Amino acid sequence: DGGITQSPKYLFRKEGQNVTLSCEQNLNHDAMYWYRQDPGQGLRLIYYSHIVNDFQKGDIAEGYSVSREKKESFPLTVTSAQKNPTAFYLCASSILGGGDTGELFFGEGSRLTVL
Amino acid sequence: GDSVTQMEGPVTLSEEAFLTINCTYTATGYPSLFWYVQYPGEGLQLLLKATKADDKGSNKGFEATYRKETTSFHLEKGSVQVSDSAVYFCALNEIQGAQKLVFGQGTRLTINP
Numbered sequence: 001d002g003g004i005t006q007s008p009k010y011l012f013r014k015e016g017q018n019v020t021l022s023c024e025q026n027l028n029h030d031a032m033y034w035y036r037q038d039p040g041q042g043l044r045l046i047y048y049s050h051i052v053n054d055f056q057k058g059d060i061a062e063g064y065s066v067s068r069e070k071k072e073s074f075p076l077t078v079t080s081a082q083k084n085p086t087a088f089y090l091c092a093s094s095i096l097g098g099g100d101t102g103e104l105f106f107g108e109g110s111r112l113t114v115l
Numbered sequence: 116g117d118s119v120t121q122m123e124g125p126v127t128l129s130e131e132a133f134l135t136i137n138c139t140y141t142a143t144g145y146p147s148l149f150w151y152v153q154y155p156g157e158g159l160q161l162l163l164k165a166t167k168a169d170d171k172g173s174n175k176g177f178e179a180t181y182r183k184e185t186t187s188f189h190l191e192k193g194s195v196q197v198s199d200s201a202v203y204f205c206a207l208n209e210i211q212g213a214q215k216l217v218f219g220q221g222t223r224l225t226i227n228p
Binding site: 004006035040041042043044045048090092103104106107108109 | 119149151156157158159160161164204215216218219220221
């Protein structure tokens with residue numbers, strides 16, 4: 001089945017450690033996104049990418065890094081510089097152009113807890 | 116920048132009640148508007164959308180009309196079910212073609228049998 005796979009579903013980290021969240025899609029979508037979800041704050045955009053080897057900062061990129069070496073993959077690294085990393089992270093993908101439906105397809109999310 | 120404001124939750128209703136979740140937006144252009152739904156433990160999925168003024172989006176008994184004059188996109192359903200319990204997000208597409216969505220804070224809906 002086509003879709004977006006995020007892993008791990010749950011992750012615990014000690015302060016000062018970097019962690020990488022995986023996001024893989026087999027929908028052949030050009031665009032991929034990372035959002036952070038906190039209670040009562042909705043979703044906030046961290047990074048997005050419209051093409052391989054290119055990505056743009058979203059609204060809250062500080063303390064995060066990404067790469068887009070393959071069309072199917074868009075991993076997110078939460079670095080030790082991120083001051084409050086405990087959150088639910090959602091990866092999404094979409095088509096670009098050809099109708100601009102605005103529809104994002106989401107993975108099931110990764111919950112990161114810093115101990 | 117553009118923004119979306121939703122009514123505060125949580126909202127608790129009885130089965131078969133009428134549902135309205137308010138959503139208003141601020142945008143400089145003419146964005147597309149969306150409602151996404153998040154069921155417990157899952158990611159978000161698109162519920163309905165409208166791409167221009169006076170368009171009505173509908174799906175699974177839910178409806179929302181794009182009102183440019185009041186900058187609103189309220190979600191309605193005539194008779195809710197327990198299975199509608201979820202978090203609902205209103206969103207707009209900030210940049211046409213870029214799929215850069217701006218989300219509201221979400222409204223948690225609980226339907227009691």
